[in-house]
Amino acid sequence: MTEISWEDAFCGEGNNCFRIGTDAEGKGYIAVAGQEDHPLTDSREALRTLIREIKAGKADHLL
Structure with missing residues (x-):
């Protein structure tokens, strides 16, 4: 399984939360x-x- 380094969640209005991550590749x-x-x-x-x-x-x- 790929190890993903996730950033803190970004939440817009209405609590639509997303996370961005990267891996070593x-x-x-x-x-x-x-x-x-x-x-x-x-x-x-x-x-x-x-x-x-x-x-x-x-x-x-x-939006």
Whole structure:
């Protein structure tokens, strides 16, 4: 099993909490807090890009 280093949970309005993690192989992970055993995974660069795009407001239409 891959060892994932999880960051503290990020919680938005309405207590939608997510956790971001990485592993020693350079993969990035994102999971709903409490469901870390079912994460989405991709490269660290893809995760960085996702976070940058969200911060830039490109996912606001999903809210």
